[in-house]
Amino acid sequence: MRGEGEVWARVALTRVADPGDEVMGRAVRERGAEGAWAAARAGERLPGAGEQRTAGYAVRAARADPGADLAAAGRAGARFVCPGDTEWPGQLDDLGLQRPYGLWVRGRPSLRLWALRSVAVVGARACTDYGAHMAARLGDGLARSGWVVVSGAAYGVDGVVQRSTLRADGATIGVVASGVDVPYPPGNAELIGEIAERGLLIGELPPGDHPTRSRFVLRNRVIAALTRGTVVVEARYRSGSLVTARRAAELGRVTMGVPGPCTSGLSEGVHELLRGEAVVVTDAAEVIEMVGEIGTDLAPRRRGPVLPRDLLDRAAARVLEALPGQGDAGEEEIARAAGASRDDTLGRLYELQALGFVERDNGRWKLVRTARDGRTRRAG
């Protein structure tokens, strides 16, 4: 368990050092977050830090006010999740020295549970109609199969895929390169609000922070690490989406690309990727085949529920009770039976799915049958 001092220090570090700063990452690993935070405040030179960097840490540490940041986050409906929390997605530890100090999170669902069954779909901001069409098809298809779609809430492919996921009542996580209370890009403010309301909006930067070019690149490593695989829909040579995909490959995640016309500059980057480590995917079913098919090779599902039913929290247990014993049901119906709001019910359903209790098939929900229940499990 982390102590309160540790959380406080990690909140401070999101102000003191840039995301992915390996000097600070090493300090946190070697002396803990509290030690690193104390060193920064004291102007102590950390291993690997030059004079300028040390001075920078000290200046930013002097200005940092973790209490004010936590209060501002609270007003924006955000919480701070960090290593040691039950909600921390352990796969981010794969980032090593670049592991986030913590994540600012808006949205009701459990980040850890949602991320278990997630896939990233990213692509060009200035996508073509073709790219938008493919992104929308993927978002819709992944949502209908119960996969959580992760993207950057940007213009173009990111926004399209997250909108289509929400339209299909799917689960989506927006990973932003700003504070989670700063809607960026401004034109996507409505989408970003909806993601925070119905899904999860997460970011490494403290409240009020604005994105910079390097922050977009660093944000991409979180998208890559959080998910089981990354799909690139349209991308020019040397674009940020390719950085995400290559990072995903380095992290041992599946990288996938949606091919397009060779005559389109926006498919060039994808084709380049496909000539390397990435796999061709043309629809959601092919993506799911790559990241792990429901009921076959996804660990929590194969073993049946990973938690005994009576360890579920009360809200989740109520939703689980609301599912019919036979057949399937829609969200509205389940929400009514559980006496909960539709959005809250949906969030719980995705959690219950990650825990192996329920499954989504073509937009409807049903209980997963396990041998332990004395019922046969449905073949995947």
Added chain:
Amino acid sequence: MRGEGEVWARVALTRVADPGDEVMGRAVRERGAEGAWAAARAGERLPGAGEQRTAGYAVRAARADPGADLAAAGRAGARFVCPGDTEWPGQLDDLGLQRPYGLWVRGRPSLRLWALRSVAVVGARACTDYGAHMAARLGDGLARSGWVVVSGAAYGVDGVVQRSTLRADGATIGVVASGVDVPYPPGNAELIGEIAERGLLIGELPPGDHPTRSRFVLRNRVIAALTRGTVVVEARYRSGSLVTARRAAELGRVTMGVPGPCTSGLSEGVHELLRGEAVVVTDAAEVIEMVGEIGTDLAPRRRGPVLPRDLLDRAAARVLEALPGQGDAGEEEIARAAGASRDDTLGRLYELQALGFVERDNGRWKLVRTARDGRTRRAG
């Protein structure tokens, strides 16, 4: 050396058995072409043959008239090339029991030499404008780099790629599923005539024979085996082009696919292939990278000329002499200096290239410099 009786027997077998007939292939392997032909005439049952097949062989053997076929071929400007001939492309032996009994060939160049540096480009008959555009770009690019383009002279992708190759003064081989004197499809008669005039037109079937559905499929194995790799431009699921590509993969050749919009049914087959053994290619340079780059990994080139200069036949030697000692030259110029026709000169240039004496770069020809000449070889 093969005897005249052997050639006569192989000519007869192109009438007696279907291309790729493994029963006949085994008989030829076990008792030689003359033995197989004698057995067929005698109505002898071959190992693996049922009564019906044996009767079929006998009926067709009784009607076969190798002398008449050779005479008809001669009138159509065709020759018969079979295993044992210096012009026989040894890579066809990889077909094992399905090796052709022989090939009917129209065109001046040496089939063996041209096939050494060849790549197949195949695709849908009913291709889209996009497919036609990509096929034309590939044909043009491969021709400019001195690669020999092999295809089926069919409507759609095949015809487009061979036309664009000819337009760039490139070398092309048409592999037909009919007699080489039967222009099929009729609408491509002019193209087929031009291929025979300026390139090579080859087929397994004797003069006058018409294609059938199964003959198209069997023809594809020759395209796959003859070349270093096969590129599929557009193909529906379960189309003939995929058969060619899969056969190429089985034979250890490189299989490649040109991606296209996922929204197009004509790219579905290609994408399916790309999800398996095939590699994404988007232009001629990427194809060449896969099948072996000029001057780097192509065996005859790396070792310099494979024949001493004074073993070249007179026509080839004259063309070689006509190349400038320094710099490059166009075909017209070389043809003038050699005192030969342009088409004949081109054919010789492609042969000289296969033998490692010359190279084509962006449509112009130059001598390959070798250490043996006391000149340094140009880096690939």
